[in-house]
Amino acid sequence: MRRRSIFGxxxxxxxxxxLSACGGGGDGGGxxxxxxxxxxxxxxxxxxxxxxLPAFEKQTGxxxxxxxxxxxxxxxxxxxxxxxxxxxxxxxxxxxxxxxxLFAKNTYLDDLSDQVKSNATWDFSDFQAGPVEATxxxxxxVGVPIITEQEVLYYRKDLLAKAGLSAPPKTLDELKAAAxxxxxxxxxxxxxxxxTGKSPAVTQFSSFLYSFGGDFVDGSGKAAVNSDAAKQxxxxxxxxxxxxxxxxxxTDMGWPEAMAIFTQGKAAFYTEANSxxxxxxxxxxxxxxxxxxxxxxxxxxxxxxxxxxxxxxLGINSSSENQANAWKFIEWATSKEQTLxxxxxxxxxxxxxxxxxxxxxxxxxxxxxxxxxxxxxxxVGHDRPLVVKVAEAREIVGQPIVDAITGKDAAxxxxxxxxxxxxxLDDEAK
Amino acid sequence: MATITTTKAPxxxxxxxxxxxxxxxxxxxxxxxxxAPAMTFVxxxxxxxxxWTGYLSLTDAEGSVRAESEFVGVENYLxxxxxxxxxxxxxxxxxxxTGVALLFEVVLGMAIALLLWRPFKGQKWVRVAILMPxxxxxxxxxxxxxxxxxxxxxxxNQALGWVGIGPQPWLAGQHTALPTTIFIDVWxxxxxxxxxxxxxxxxxxxxxxxxxxxxxxxxxxxxxxVTLPLLMPTLTVAILLRGIDxxxxxxxLYATKGRGGGxxxxxxxxxxxxxxxxxxxxxxxxxxxVLILFFLxxxxxxxxxxxxxxxxxx
Numbered sequence: 001m002r003r004r005s006i007f008g009x010x011x012x013x014x015x016x017x018x019l020s021a022c023g024g025g026g027d028g029g030g031x032x033x034x035x036x037x038x039x040x041x042x043x044x045x046x047x048x049x050x051x052x053l054p055a056f057e058k059q060t061g062x063x064x065x066x067x068x069x070x071x072x073x074x075x076x077x078x079x080x081x082x083x084x085x086x087x088x089x090x091x092x093x094x095x096x097x098x099x100x101x102l103f104a105k106n107t108y109l110d111d112l113s114d115q116v117k118s119n120a121t122w123d124f125s126d127f128q129a130g131p132v133e134a135t136x137x138x139x140x141x142v143g144v145p146i147i148t149e150q151e152v153l154y155y156r157k158d159l160l161a162k163a164g165l166s167a168p169p170k171t172l173d174e175l176k177a178a179a180x181x182x183x184x185x186x187x188x189x190x191x192x193x194x195x196t197g198k199s200p201a202v203t204q205f206s207s208f209l210y211s212f213g214g215d216f217v218d219g220s221g222k223a224a225v226n227s228d229a230a231k232q233x234x235x236x237x238x239x240x241x242x243x244x245x246x247x248x249x250x251t252d253m254g255w256p257e258a259m260a261i262f263t264q265g266k267a268a269f270y271t272e273a274n275s276x277x278x279x280x281x282x283x284x285x286x287x288x289x290x291x292x293x294x295x296x297x298x299x300x301x302x303x304x305x306x307x308x309x310x311x312x313x314l315g316i317n318s319s320s321e322n323q324a325n326a327w328k329f330i331e332w333a334t335s336k337e338q339t340l341x342x343x344x345x346x347x348x349x350x351x352x353x354x355x356x357x358x359x360x361x362x363x364x365x366x367x368x369x370x371x372x373x374x375x376x377x378x379x380v381g382h383d384r385p386l387v388v389k390v391a392e393a394r395e396i397v398g399q400p401i402v403d404a405i406t407g408k409d410a411a412x413x414x415x416x417x418x419x420x421x422x423x424x425l426d427d428e429a430k
Numbered sequence: 431m432a433t434i435t436t437t438k439a440p441x442x443x444x445x446x447x448x449x450x451x452x453x454x455x456x457x458x459x460x461x462x463x464x465x466a467p468a469m470t471f472v473x474x475x476x477x478x479x480x481x482w483t484g485y486l487s488l489t490d491a492e493g494s495v496r497a498e499s500e501f502v503g504v505e506n507y508l509x510x511x512x513x514x515x516x517x518x519x520x521x522x523x524x525x526x527x528t529g530v531a532l533l534f535e536v537v538l539g540m541a542i543a544l545l546l547w548r549p550f551k552g553q554k555w556v557r558v559a560i561l562m563p564x565x566x567x568x569x570x571x572x573x574x575x576x577x578x579x580x581x582x583x584x585x586x587n588q589a590l591g592w593v594g595i596g597p598q599p600w601l602a603g604q605h606t607a608l609p610t611t612i613f614i615d616v617w618x619x620x621x622x623x624x625x626x627x628x629x630x631x632x633x634x635x636x637x638x639x640x641x642x643x644x645x646x647x648x649x650x651x652x653x654x655x656v657t658l659p660l661l662m663p664t665l666t667v668a669i670l671l672r673g674i675d676x677x678x679x680x681x682x683l684y685a686t687k688g689r690g691g692g693x694x695x696x697x698x699x700x701x702x703x704x705x706x707x708x709x710x711x712x713x714x715x716x717x718x719x720v721l722i723l724f725f726l727x728x729x730x731x732x733x734x735x736x737x738x739x740x741x742x743x744x
Contacts, residue, residue, distance in 0.1 A: 072689070075709070076709050079708075079709050079712070082494075083494055083495050083496060102493060106494035106496070108494075196693070197693055198690070199689065246582050247581075247582065247597070248582055248587075248597050248602060249581075250581055250599070250601070250602030251602070251604075251692065251693035252601075252602065252687060252688060252692055252693060254688075266582070389493075389711055389712060391689075391710035392710065392711045395690060395710075402693040402694065406604070
């Protein structure tokens with residue numbers, strides 16, 4: 001799209017509306033087609049699936065048509081097409097924690113209760129409980145988790161050795177000291193790098209929040225982003241980036257920017273989702289591929305509490321007219337064999353039996369496997385506020401992060417954010 | 431039946447006696463009939479979306495436009511107009527962005543047009559070079575400048591380093607982001623203004639210039655009192671076209687600073703704000719309200735400019 005103007009934006013919404021008016025019919029012309037239309041995000045998982053597709057097509061006689069988009073474009077696409085009740089998506093890859101509640105609430109996702117019980121060898125009970133919970137709405141499964149993530153510490157072995165450190169930091173205090181030491185010794189290299197954008201940073205900040213003993217909401221469902229623990233976490237995360245981060249740090253970094261700094265050899269420590277590890281260890285993408293080490297998330301006052309979440313799942317569009325074949329695709333793509341193959345190529349899945357199989361982690365770096373094992377033990381099942389309008393909530397609770405990074409008073413920002421977040425929660429509860 | 435065909439309107443062609451009634455009807459209404467497809471098209475693509483957006487702006491539609499929504503009257507308008515955190519700053523940024531960008535584009539565009547006005551050797555190549563930014567996709571332009579302005583590895587700071595100036599935050603800074611995006615907009619769209627003005631200049635007749643020269647007017651006097659007044663209609667068109675386009679800039683801002691115009695909404699204009707309300711927050715009611723208000727602002731600006739143009743032509 002060349003330019004999205006005022007007309008463009010309103011047209012998109014309105015086009016969605018006018019399509020919904022003639023919805024129901026759709027363009028399939030009734031009856032199931034043998035073409036399954038699958039919309040997927042840009043991800044290693046997708047690349048692997050594409051390679052395995054011919055076997056599936058041969059086996060079932062179905063034709064699979066894949067639409068592949070970046071995360072933001074994918075989200076926009078769903079907003080327009082699902083709003084319009086469009087039937088031209090059968091299978092959709094979505095983010096249970098980001099859009100799951102909204103989609104389920106709007107009944108965009110088909111109830112999969114019957115499908116998951118239909119095949120005993122496929123075995124739904126094999127999926128880890130946490131991820132399944134995130135893809136369940138009001139007691140009904142609406143998605144099948146395909147990719148899980150935990151936050152781990154990426155580090156540079158050579159820089160640690162140069163600084164005289166024999167092992168990666170085990171606590172957040174040690175991390176802070178080590179980052180400061182390396183930055184002081186090598187002015188061109190940041191001690192620590194992580195996401196800094198208001199919204200992108202929230203998910204990676206969550207592990208810091210939990211490890212300081214906080215959470216986004218307290219036990220009674222009230223906003224808790226100004227608890228003592230949260231204030232400490234904001235000040236710690238922001239301070240670490242401000243003091244030991246890259247020079248001229250921007251407040252717009254998502255994972256591609258932060259990862260680029262790390263893989264260009266410009267940072268010693270980096271906290272990020274494990275599912276992105278190949279970017280750091282692949283010589284084609286990383287200048288420091290042979291020096292990257294992994295460690296469990298450093299412990300804070302409340303111990304090491306990284307998130308442990310399903311980041312992507314597959315669901316069926318409730319307006320699709322091809323649901324039986326859509327399920328065939330999901331069943332195949334989430335089978336034990338496919339999950340094992342995916343995991344061997346570096347995509348952590350959600351099946352217990354696959355994790356129990358040593359073959360599944362044989363290709364992972366050894367220290368990463370240990371870090372993942374530690375993370376799944378004490379992990380927290382969410383990495384952002386569990387609400388319907390996640391994007392809005394992330395912007396609210398992310399504000400103190402960027403304020404802390406730019407050297408503003410993190411505690412005051414946390415108080416402001418908490419009031420705004422409580423108002424948001426009240427509005428949503430209405 | 432009358433035997434004499436009366437000519438109803440001057441546009442109606444004379445019809446021979448005895449023609450069937452429908453032919454006469456078609457003849458009488460042909461100007462509407464020929465325009466009908468275009469009018470239907472306009473109605474479907476302009477009036478309907480606008481009316482629908484207007485309707486949505488009076489409801490609390492959110493989450494899904496298919497979900498039930500309640501009619502809330504002007505509540506959204508009151509909310510938006512009293513919002514000093516996001517809406518009014520966005521209005522301010524929209525006006526700043528448009529005003530500053532337009533000023534630079536018109537002044538620079540005029541300078542370039544005057545330089546290219548008189549033929550010189552290699553003029554063809556200079557024209558092509560100047561038009562380069564114009565043919566690039568704005569999103570690609572945004573990406574390119576984002577790389578150049580990267581505070582750590584970008585070319586801009588490296589170049590500053592060669593001449594001994596310290597690194598600048600550019601797009602990353604809270605206060606430098608908006609000026610930087612304005613610079614990108616000026617870089618991309620000045621050629622278009624120059625092109626329009628050049629077309630205007632070449633169509634001017636030479637006689638007034640010659641007369642002024644014979645009267646002994648200096649170069650500046652000739653530009654100020656002859657060229658500029660004659661060029662005024664073209665200039666207004668250029669300002670109008672570019673102004674409306676600058677008001678609704680989206681791609682450059684989105685490609686350089688992402689959603690919400692950056693972590694502190696540094697470059698969040700009305701367009702970026704409305705997009706975020708629709709696609710990030712799923713607040714279709716509020717988003718439509720912002721778009722309707724934005725639409726009114728554009729209509730207002732257009733009206734003011736065309737009124738000025740008529741004045742200038744008088």
